[in-house]
Amino acid sequence: MSHRVAAIDCGTNSFRLLVAEPGADGGLVELTRELRIVRLGQGVDATGELHPEALARTFTAAEDYADQLRAYGVPPERRRLVATSAARDARNTAAFVAGMEARLGVRPEVITGAEEARLSFVGALSGVRVADAGPVLVMDIGGGSTELVRGEASGAIAQAVSLDIGSVRLTERFGLVGPWAAESRAAATAYVDGLLAPVGDLLEGVVTWIGVAGTVTTVSALVQGLAAYDRARVHGSTVGAAELARLLDRLAGLTAAQIRGLGAMEPGRADVITAGTLIADRIARRVTRSMLVSESDILDGVALDLLAGG
Structure with a gap:
Protein backbone atom coordinates (compact mmCIF):
# COMPACT_ATOMS: atom_id res chain seq x y z
CA MET A 1 0.00 0.00 0.00
CA THR A 112 -15.66 25.82 7.46
CA GLY A 113 -13.59 28.86 8.31
CA ALA A 114 -12.76 27.23 11.66
CA GLU A 115 -11.39 24.09 9.99
CA GLU A 116 -9.45 26.20 7.49
CA ALA A 117 -7.92 28.11 10.41
CA ARG A 118 -6.94 24.90 12.23
CA LEU A 119 -5.29 23.38 9.18
CA SER A 120 -3.41 26.60 8.42
CA PHE A 121 -2.12 26.78 12.02
CA VAL A 122 -0.94 23.17 12.05
CA GLY A 123 0.69 23.55 8.65
CA ALA A 124 2.42 26.83 9.46
CA LEU A 125 3.94 25.53 12.68
CA SER A 126 5.21 22.39 10.91
CA GLY A 127 7.53 24.43 8.73
CA VAL A 128 9.16 26.99 11.03
CA ARG A 129 10.90 26.84 14.37
CA VAL A 130 9.14 28.90 17.02
CA ALA A 131 11.61 29.34 19.87
CA ASP A 132 9.87 32.04 21.88
CA ALA A 133 7.28 31.28 24.51
CA GLY A 134 4.07 33.22 24.30
CA PRO A 135 1.18 33.65 21.89
CA VAL A 136 1.62 32.72 18.22
CA LEU A 137 -0.51 34.31 15.50
CA VAL A 138 -0.87 32.61 12.13
CA MET A 139 -2.31 34.75 9.33
CA ASP A 140 -3.52 33.26 6.06
CA ILE A 141 -4.63 35.88 3.52
CA GLY A 142 -6.57 34.16 0.77
CA GLY A 143 -8.50 35.41 -2.20
CA GLY A 144 -11.86 35.47 -0.44
CA SER A 145 -11.12 35.35 3.27
CA THR A 146 -8.40 35.91 5.84
CA GLU A 147 -7.86 33.44 8.66
CA LEU A 148 -6.36 34.65 11.92
CA VAL A 149 -5.42 31.94 14.41
CA ARG A 150 -3.94 32.53 17.84
CA GLY A 151 -2.39 29.73 19.83
CA GLU A 152 0.79 28.33 21.29
CA ALA A 153 3.95 26.85 19.80
CA SER A 154 2.73 23.46 21.09
CA GLY A 155 -0.04 23.59 18.47
CA ALA A 156 -2.85 24.38 20.89
CA ILE A 157 -5.31 26.90 19.42
CA ALA A 158 -6.84 29.50 21.70
CA GLN A 159 -8.85 31.59 19.25
CA ALA A 160 -9.55 31.64 15.52
CA VAL A 161 -11.57 33.83 13.18
CA SER A 162 -12.28 33.80 9.46
CA LEU A 163 -12.91 37.27 8.07
CA ASP A 164 -14.57 37.98 4.72
CA ILE A 165 -11.64 40.00 3.44
CA GLY A 166 -9.34 38.58 0.79
CA SER A 167 -7.29 39.89 -2.10
CA VAL A 168 -9.85 39.03 -4.80
CA ARG A 169 -12.93 39.99 -2.78
CA LEU A 170 -11.45 43.38 -1.78
CA THR A 171 -10.25 44.13 -5.32
CA GLU A 172 -13.65 43.39 -6.86
CA ARG A 173 -15.75 45.05 -4.16
CA PHE A 174 -13.90 48.37 -4.28
CA GLY A 175 -12.88 48.39 -7.95
CA LEU A 176 -9.21 48.51 -7.00
CA VAL A 177 -7.64 48.99 -10.42
CA GLY A 178 -4.18 50.50 -10.24
CA PRO A 179 -3.01 53.10 -9.83
CA TRP A 180 -5.44 53.29 -6.93
CA ALA A 181 -7.58 56.39 -6.54
CA ALA A 182 -7.24 57.98 -3.09
CA GLU A 183 -10.94 57.56 -2.34
CA SER A 184 -10.91 53.87 -3.31
CA ARG A 185 -7.92 53.22 -1.08
CA ALA A 186 -9.56 55.07 1.81
CA ALA A 187 -12.81 53.11 1.42
CA ALA A 188 -11.02 49.73 1.24
CA THR A 189 -8.86 50.62 4.24
CA ALA A 190 -11.90 51.63 6.29
CA TYR A 191 -13.63 48.37 5.37
CA VAL A 192 -10.66 46.23 6.44
CA ASP A 193 -10.28 48.23 9.66
CA GLY A 194 -13.98 47.74 10.39
CA LEU A 195 -13.67 43.96 10.18
CA LEU A 196 -10.47 43.91 12.24
CA ALA A 197 -11.82 46.14 15.02
CA PRO A 198 -13.90 43.43 16.78
CA VAL A 199 -10.95 41.00 16.85
CA GLY A 200 -8.37 43.38 18.27
CA ASP A 201 -7.82 41.22 21.36
CA LEU A 202 -6.70 38.34 19.13
CA LEU A 203 -3.91 40.53 17.72
CA GLU A 204 -2.64 42.01 20.98
CA GLY A 205 0.37 40.67 22.85
CA VAL A 206 1.49 38.37 20.04
CA VAL A 207 5.08 37.16 20.42
CA THR A 208 5.43 35.31 17.11
CA TRP A 209 3.51 36.32 13.97
CA ILE A 210 3.61 33.86 11.06
CA GLY A 211 2.22 34.70 7.63
CA VAL A 212 1.40 31.97 5.11
CA ALA A 213 0.01 31.53 1.57
CA GLY A 214 0.52 33.26 -1.75
CA THR A 215 -0.09 36.89 -0.83
CA VAL A 216 2.40 36.74 2.03
CA THR A 217 5.09 34.81 0.17
CA THR A 218 4.78 37.16 -2.81
CA VAL A 219 5.05 40.18 -0.50
CA SER A 220 8.29 38.76 0.93
CA ALA A 221 9.75 38.21 -2.54
CA LEU A 222 8.85 41.77 -3.56
CA VAL A 223 10.26 43.29 -0.35
CA GLN A 224 13.49 41.38 -0.97
CA GLY A 225 13.58 42.59 -4.57
CA LEU A 226 14.04 39.08 -5.95
CA ALA A 227 14.52 38.93 -9.71
CA ALA A 228 12.60 35.62 -9.73
CA TYR A 229 10.65 33.80 -7.06
CA ASP A 230 12.98 31.79 -4.83
CA ARG A 231 11.22 29.59 -2.29
CA ALA A 232 14.39 29.03 -0.27
CA ARG A 233 14.86 32.78 0.23
CA VAL A 234 11.20 33.40 1.01
CA HIS A 235 10.72 30.63 3.58
CA GLY A 236 11.83 31.84 7.00
CA SER A 237 12.25 35.46 5.90
CA THR A 238 10.83 38.33 7.92
CA VAL A 239 8.87 41.39 6.81
CA GLY A 240 8.51 44.40 9.09
CA ALA A 241 5.57 46.80 9.34
CA ALA A 242 7.54 49.64 7.74
CA GLU A 243 8.50 47.41 4.81
CA LEU A 244 4.86 46.43 4.31
CA ALA A 245 3.76 50.07 4.35
CA ARG A 246 6.41 51.06 1.78
CA LEU A 247 5.49 48.15 -0.50
CA LEU A 248 1.79 49.02 -0.30
CA ASP A 249 2.47 52.63 -1.28
CA ARG A 250 4.63 51.45 -4.18
CA LEU A 251 2.13 48.89 -5.51
CA ALA A 252 -0.83 51.27 -5.14
CA GLY A 253 0.85 53.61 -7.59
CA LEU A 254 1.30 50.97 -10.31
CA THR A 255 -0.95 49.44 -12.95
CA ALA A 256 -1.53 45.68 -12.97
CA ALA A 257 0.65 45.47 -16.09
CA GLN A 258 3.50 47.20 -14.28
CA ILE A 259 3.12 44.90 -11.28
CA ARG A 260 3.08 41.90 -13.61
CA GLY A 261 6.51 43.00 -14.83
CA LEU A 262 8.09 42.82 -11.38
CA GLY A 263 10.61 39.99 -11.23
CA ALA A 264 9.08 37.80 -8.54
CA MET A 265 5.45 38.35 -9.48
CA GLU A 266 3.22 35.51 -10.59
CA PRO A 267 1.19 36.97 -13.49
CA GLY A 268 -2.18 35.70 -12.24
CA ARG A 269 -1.72 37.46 -8.91
CA ALA A 270 -0.69 40.88 -10.26
CA ASP A 271 -4.15 42.48 -10.20
CA VAL A 272 -4.93 41.46 -6.60
CA ILE A 273 -1.58 41.57 -4.77
CA THR A 274 -2.02 45.22 -3.79
CA ALA A 275 -5.29 44.48 -2.00
CA GLY A 276 -3.67 41.54 -0.24
CA THR A 277 -0.81 43.78 0.84
CA LEU A 278 -3.31 46.28 2.24
CA ILE A 279 -4.83 43.56 4.44
CA ALA A 280 -1.38 42.54 5.71
CA ASP A 281 -0.48 46.19 6.34
CA ARG A 282 -3.59 46.84 8.45
CA ILE A 283 -2.91 43.73 10.53
CA ALA A 284 0.77 44.67 10.95
CA ARG A 285 -0.25 47.98 12.47
CA ARG A 286 -2.04 46.08 15.24
CA VAL A 287 0.35 43.20 15.84
CA THR A 288 3.50 45.35 16.24
CA ARG A 289 5.80 42.43 15.42
CA SER A 290 7.71 41.58 12.27
CA MET A 291 6.05 38.83 10.26
CA LEU A 292 7.83 35.49 9.86
CA VAL A 293 7.05 34.06 6.42
CA SER A 294 6.35 30.34 6.06
CA GLU A 295 5.98 28.35 2.86
CA SER A 296 4.26 25.65 4.94
CA ASP A 297 0.53 26.27 5.17
CA ILE A 298 -2.89 24.65 4.89
CA LEU A 299 -1.60 22.08 2.38
CA ASP A 300 0.90 20.82 4.94
CA GLY A 301 -1.83 20.71 7.58
CA VAL A 302 -4.03 18.58 5.32
CA ALA A 303 -1.14 16.23 4.45
CA LEU A 304 -0.20 15.80 8.11
CA ASP A 305 -3.83 14.96 8.93
CA LEU A 306 -3.84 12.33 6.19
CA LEU A 307 -0.64 10.76 7.46
CA ALA A 308 -1.88 10.77 11.06
CA GLY A 309 -5.00 8.94 9.92
CA GLY A 310 -2.92 6.11 8.52
Whole structure:
Protein backbone atom coordinates (compact mmCIF):
# COMPACT_ATOMS: atom_id res chain seq x y z
CA MET A 1 0.00 0.00 0.00
CA SER A 2 1.27 3.47 -0.86
CA HIS A 3 2.15 5.71 2.07
CA ARG A 4 2.04 8.77 -0.14
CA VAL A 5 -0.68 11.33 0.37
CA ALA A 6 -2.04 14.19 -1.71
CA ALA A 7 -3.35 17.42 -0.23
CA ILE A 8 -5.30 19.61 -2.63
CA ASP A 9 -6.49 23.11 -1.76
CA CYS A 10 -8.92 24.99 -3.96
CA GLY A 11 -9.14 28.59 -2.83
CA THR A 12 -10.69 31.72 -4.25
CA ASN A 13 -7.64 32.58 -6.38
CA SER A 14 -5.27 29.62 -6.40
CA PHE A 15 -5.55 25.84 -6.79
CA ARG A 16 -2.69 23.92 -5.22
CA LEU A 17 -1.38 20.38 -4.85
CA LEU A 18 1.08 18.81 -2.41
CA VAL A 19 2.19 15.20 -2.75
CA ALA A 20 4.19 13.97 0.22
CA GLU A 21 5.22 10.90 2.15
CA PRO A 22 6.10 10.43 5.83
CA GLY A 23 9.55 11.47 7.00
CA ALA A 24 11.68 9.75 9.62
CA ASP A 25 11.02 12.61 12.06
CA GLY A 26 7.24 12.31 11.76
CA GLY A 27 7.06 15.24 9.38
CA LEU A 28 6.58 15.45 5.64
CA VAL A 29 8.88 14.62 2.76
CA GLU A 30 7.64 16.78 -0.09
CA LEU A 31 7.58 15.11 -3.51
CA THR A 32 5.92 17.90 -5.46
CA ARG A 33 4.14 21.16 -4.73
CA GLU A 34 2.18 22.76 -7.55
CA LEU A 35 0.14 25.94 -7.95
CA ARG A 36 -2.25 27.20 -10.62
CA ILE A 37 -3.99 30.57 -10.52
CA VAL A 38 -7.55 29.67 -11.53
CA ARG A 39 -9.52 32.54 -9.91
CA LEU A 40 -12.41 30.27 -8.91
CA GLY A 41 -13.90 33.18 -6.99
CA GLN A 42 -14.27 35.36 -10.09
CA GLY A 43 -17.36 37.51 -9.47
CA VAL A 44 -18.64 35.41 -6.53
CA ASP A 45 -18.75 38.41 -4.20
CA ALA A 46 -21.10 40.24 -6.59
CA THR A 47 -23.17 37.38 -8.06
CA GLY A 48 -23.10 34.68 -5.39
CA GLU A 49 -22.28 32.08 -8.06
CA LEU A 50 -19.23 30.37 -9.52
CA HIS A 51 -18.66 31.68 -13.05
CA PRO A 52 -18.63 29.08 -15.87
CA GLU A 53 -15.22 30.34 -17.06
CA ALA A 54 -13.81 30.00 -13.55
CA LEU A 55 -15.12 26.44 -13.30
CA ALA A 56 -13.61 25.60 -16.70
CA ARG A 57 -10.17 26.92 -15.62
CA THR A 58 -10.34 24.96 -12.38
CA PHE A 59 -11.40 21.73 -14.10
CA THR A 60 -8.53 22.03 -16.60
CA ALA A 61 -6.06 22.35 -13.73
CA ALA A 62 -7.72 19.41 -11.95
CA GLU A 63 -7.12 17.20 -14.99
CA ASP A 64 -3.42 18.06 -14.87
CA TYR A 65 -3.29 17.26 -11.15
CA ALA A 66 -5.07 13.95 -11.78
CA ASP A 67 -2.29 12.95 -14.18
CA GLN A 68 0.30 13.74 -11.51
CA LEU A 69 -1.55 11.78 -8.83
CA ARG A 70 -1.54 8.76 -11.10
CA ALA A 71 2.16 9.23 -11.84
CA TYR A 72 2.99 9.41 -8.12
CA GLY A 73 0.75 6.44 -7.34
CA VAL A 74 -1.46 8.17 -4.78
CA PRO A 75 -4.69 6.15 -4.42
CA PRO A 76 -8.04 7.98 -4.05
CA GLU A 77 -8.35 7.06 -0.37
CA ARG A 78 -5.06 8.90 0.34
CA ARG A 79 -6.23 12.15 -1.25
CA ARG A 80 -8.04 15.04 0.39
CA LEU A 81 -9.42 18.05 -1.45
CA VAL A 82 -10.48 21.06 0.59
CA ALA A 83 -12.31 24.05 -0.84
CA THR A 84 -12.55 27.33 0.99
CA SER A 85 -14.09 30.80 0.72
CA ALA A 86 -15.42 30.92 -2.86
CA ALA A 87 -17.00 27.46 -2.63
CA ARG A 88 -18.50 28.32 0.78
CA ASP A 89 -20.11 31.49 -0.57
CA ALA A 90 -21.45 30.27 -3.93
CA ARG A 91 -24.98 28.95 -4.55
CA ASN A 92 -23.99 26.64 -7.40
CA THR A 93 -21.36 24.59 -5.57
CA ALA A 94 -22.89 21.31 -6.79
CA ALA A 95 -21.38 21.72 -10.28
CA PHE A 96 -17.96 22.31 -8.74
CA VAL A 97 -18.22 19.30 -6.44
CA ALA A 98 -19.34 16.95 -9.23
CA GLY A 99 -16.68 18.18 -11.65
CA MET A 100 -13.85 17.84 -9.18
CA GLU A 101 -14.91 14.40 -7.97
CA ALA A 102 -15.10 13.16 -11.56
CA ARG A 103 -11.58 14.38 -12.31
CA LEU A 104 -9.72 13.75 -9.06
CA GLY A 105 -11.54 10.73 -7.67
CA VAL A 106 -12.23 12.42 -4.36
CA ARG A 107 -15.18 14.50 -3.22
CA PRO A 108 -14.26 18.08 -2.31
CA GLU A 109 -14.84 19.12 1.28
CA VAL A 110 -16.16 22.67 1.50
CA ILE A 111 -14.58 23.27 4.89
CA THR A 112 -15.66 25.82 7.46
CA GLY A 113 -13.59 28.86 8.31
CA ALA A 114 -12.76 27.23 11.66
CA GLU A 115 -11.39 24.09 9.99
CA GLU A 116 -9.45 26.20 7.49
CA ALA A 117 -7.92 28.11 10.41
CA ARG A 118 -6.94 24.90 12.23
CA LEU A 119 -5.29 23.38 9.18
CA SER A 120 -3.41 26.60 8.42
CA PHE A 121 -2.12 26.78 12.02
CA VAL A 122 -0.94 23.17 12.05
CA GLY A 123 0.69 23.55 8.65
CA ALA A 124 2.42 26.83 9.46
CA LEU A 125 3.94 25.53 12.68
CA SER A 126 5.21 22.39 10.91
CA GLY A 127 7.53 24.43 8.73
CA VAL A 128 9.16 26.99 11.03
CA ARG A 129 10.90 26.84 14.37
CA VAL A 130 9.14 28.90 17.02
CA ALA A 131 11.61 29.34 19.87
CA ASP A 132 9.87 32.04 21.88
CA ALA A 133 7.28 31.28 24.51
CA GLY A 134 4.07 33.22 24.30
CA PRO A 135 1.18 33.65 21.89
CA VAL A 136 1.62 32.72 18.22
CA LEU A 137 -0.51 34.31 15.50
CA VAL A 138 -0.87 32.61 12.13
CA MET A 139 -2.31 34.75 9.33
CA ASP A 140 -3.52 33.26 6.06
CA ILE A 141 -4.63 35.88 3.52
CA GLY A 142 -6.57 34.16 0.77
CA GLY A 143 -8.50 35.41 -2.20
CA GLY A 144 -11.86 35.47 -0.44
CA SER A 145 -11.12 35.35 3.27
CA THR A 146 -8.40 35.91 5.84
CA GLU A 147 -7.86 33.44 8.66
CA LEU A 148 -6.36 34.65 11.92
CA VAL A 149 -5.42 31.94 14.41
CA ARG A 150 -3.94 32.53 17.84
CA GLY A 151 -2.39 29.73 19.83
CA GLU A 152 0.79 28.33 21.29
CA ALA A 153 3.95 26.85 19.80
CA SER A 154 2.73 23.46 21.09
CA GLY A 155 -0.04 23.59 18.47
CA ALA A 156 -2.85 24.38 20.89
CA ILE A 157 -5.31 26.90 19.42
CA ALA A 158 -6.84 29.50 21.70
CA GLN A 159 -8.85 31.59 19.25
CA ALA A 160 -9.55 31.64 15.52
CA VAL A 161 -11.57 33.83 13.18
CA SER A 162 -12.28 33.80 9.46
CA LEU A 163 -12.91 37.27 8.07
CA ASP A 164 -14.57 37.98 4.72
CA ILE A 165 -11.64 40.00 3.44
CA GLY A 166 -9.34 38.58 0.79
CA SER A 167 -7.29 39.89 -2.10
CA VAL A 168 -9.85 39.03 -4.80
CA ARG A 169 -12.93 39.99 -2.78
CA LEU A 170 -11.45 43.38 -1.78
CA THR A 171 -10.25 44.13 -5.32
CA GLU A 172 -13.65 43.39 -6.86
CA ARG A 173 -15.75 45.05 -4.16
CA PHE A 174 -13.90 48.37 -4.28
CA GLY A 175 -12.88 48.39 -7.95
CA LEU A 176 -9.21 48.51 -7.00
CA VAL A 177 -7.64 48.99 -10.42
CA GLY A 178 -4.18 50.50 -10.24
CA PRO A 179 -3.01 53.10 -9.83
CA TRP A 180 -5.44 53.29 -6.93
CA ALA A 181 -7.58 56.39 -6.54
CA ALA A 182 -7.24 57.98 -3.09
CA GLU A 183 -10.94 57.56 -2.34
CA SER A 184 -10.91 53.87 -3.31
CA ARG A 185 -7.92 53.22 -1.08
CA ALA A 186 -9.56 55.07 1.81
CA ALA A 187 -12.81 53.11 1.42
CA ALA A 188 -11.02 49.73 1.24
CA THR A 189 -8.86 50.62 4.24
CA ALA A 190 -11.90 51.63 6.29
CA TYR A 191 -13.63 48.37 5.37
CA VAL A 192 -10.66 46.23 6.44
CA ASP A 193 -10.28 48.23 9.66
CA GLY A 194 -13.98 47.74 10.39
CA LEU A 195 -13.67 43.96 10.18
CA LEU A 196 -10.47 43.91 12.24
CA ALA A 197 -11.82 46.14 15.02
CA PRO A 198 -13.90 43.43 16.78
CA VAL A 199 -10.95 41.00 16.85
CA GLY A 200 -8.37 43.38 18.27
CA ASP A 201 -7.82 41.22 21.36
CA LEU A 202 -6.70 38.34 19.13
CA LEU A 203 -3.91 40.53 17.72
CA GLU A 204 -2.64 42.01 20.98
CA GLY A 205 0.37 40.67 22.85
CA VAL A 206 1.49 38.37 20.04
CA VAL A 207 5.08 37.16 20.42
CA THR A 208 5.43 35.31 17.11
CA TRP A 209 3.51 36.32 13.97
CA ILE A 210 3.61 33.86 11.06
CA GLY A 211 2.22 34.70 7.63
CA VAL A 212 1.40 31.97 5.11
CA ALA A 213 0.01 31.53 1.57
CA GLY A 214 0.52 33.26 -1.75
CA THR A 215 -0.09 36.89 -0.83
CA VAL A 216 2.40 36.74 2.03
CA THR A 217 5.09 34.81 0.17
CA THR A 218 4.78 37.16 -2.81
CA VAL A 219 5.05 40.18 -0.50
CA SER A 220 8.29 38.76 0.93
CA ALA A 221 9.75 38.21 -2.54
CA LEU A 222 8.85 41.77 -3.56
CA VAL A 223 10.26 43.29 -0.35
CA GLN A 224 13.49 41.38 -0.97
CA GLY A 225 13.58 42.59 -4.57
CA LEU A 226 14.04 39.08 -5.95
CA ALA A 227 14.52 38.93 -9.71
CA ALA A 228 12.60 35.62 -9.73
CA TYR A 229 10.65 33.80 -7.06
CA ASP A 230 12.98 31.79 -4.83
CA ARG A 231 11.22 29.59 -2.29
CA ALA A 232 14.39 29.03 -0.27
CA ARG A 233 14.86 32.78 0.23
CA VAL A 234 11.20 33.40 1.01
CA HIS A 235 10.72 30.63 3.58
CA GLY A 236 11.83 31.84 7.00
CA SER A 237 12.25 35.46 5.90
CA THR A 238 10.83 38.33 7.92
CA VAL A 239 8.87 41.39 6.81
CA GLY A 240 8.51 44.40 9.09
CA ALA A 241 5.57 46.80 9.34
CA ALA A 242 7.54 49.64 7.74
CA GLU A 243 8.50 47.41 4.81
CA LEU A 244 4.86 46.43 4.31
CA ALA A 245 3.76 50.07 4.35
CA ARG A 246 6.41 51.06 1.78
CA LEU A 247 5.49 48.15 -0.50
CA LEU A 248 1.79 49.02 -0.30
CA ASP A 249 2.47 52.63 -1.28
CA ARG A 250 4.63 51.45 -4.18
CA LEU A 251 2.13 48.89 -5.51
CA ALA A 252 -0.83 51.27 -5.14
CA GLY A 253 0.85 53.61 -7.59
CA LEU A 254 1.30 50.97 -10.31
CA THR A 255 -0.95 49.44 -12.95
CA ALA A 256 -1.53 45.68 -12.97
CA ALA A 257 0.65 45.47 -16.09
CA GLN A 258 3.50 47.20 -14.28
CA ILE A 259 3.12 44.90 -11.28
CA ARG A 260 3.08 41.90 -13.61
CA GLY A 261 6.51 43.00 -14.83
CA LEU A 262 8.09 42.82 -11.38
CA GLY A 263 10.61 39.99 -11.23
CA ALA A 264 9.08 37.80 -8.54
CA MET A 265 5.45 38.35 -9.48
CA GLU A 266 3.22 35.51 -10.59
CA PRO A 267 1.19 36.97 -13.49
CA GLY A 268 -2.18 35.70 -12.24
CA ARG A 269 -1.72 37.46 -8.91
CA ALA A 270 -0.69 40.88 -10.26
CA ASP A 271 -4.15 42.48 -10.20
CA VAL A 272 -4.93 41.46 -6.60
CA ILE A 273 -1.58 41.57 -4.77
CA THR A 274 -2.02 45.22 -3.79
CA ALA A 275 -5.29 44.48 -2.00
CA GLY A 276 -3.67 41.54 -0.24
CA THR A 277 -0.81 43.78 0.84
CA LEU A 278 -3.31 46.28 2.24
CA ILE A 279 -4.83 43.56 4.44
CA ALA A 280 -1.38 42.54 5.71
CA ASP A 281 -0.48 46.19 6.34
CA ARG A 282 -3.59 46.84 8.45
CA ILE A 283 -2.91 43.73 10.53
CA ALA A 284 0.77 44.67 10.95
CA ARG A 285 -0.25 47.98 12.47
CA ARG A 286 -2.04 46.08 15.24
CA VAL A 287 0.35 43.20 15.84
CA THR A 288 3.50 45.35 16.24
CA ARG A 289 5.80 42.43 15.42
CA SER A 290 7.71 41.58 12.27
CA MET A 291 6.05 38.83 10.26
CA LEU A 292 7.83 35.49 9.86
CA VAL A 293 7.05 34.06 6.42
CA SER A 294 6.35 30.34 6.06
CA GLU A 295 5.98 28.35 2.86
CA SER A 296 4.26 25.65 4.94
CA ASP A 297 0.53 26.27 5.17
CA ILE A 298 -2.89 24.65 4.89
CA LEU A 299 -1.60 22.08 2.38
CA ASP A 300 0.90 20.82 4.94
CA GLY A 301 -1.83 20.71 7.58
CA VAL A 302 -4.03 18.58 5.32
CA ALA A 303 -1.14 16.23 4.45
CA LEU A 304 -0.20 15.80 8.11
CA ASP A 305 -3.83 14.96 8.93
CA LEU A 306 -3.84 12.33 6.19
CA LEU A 307 -0.64 10.76 7.46
CA ALA A 308 -1.88 10.77 11.06
CA GLY A 309 -5.00 8.94 9.92
CA GLY A 310 -2.92 6.11 8.52
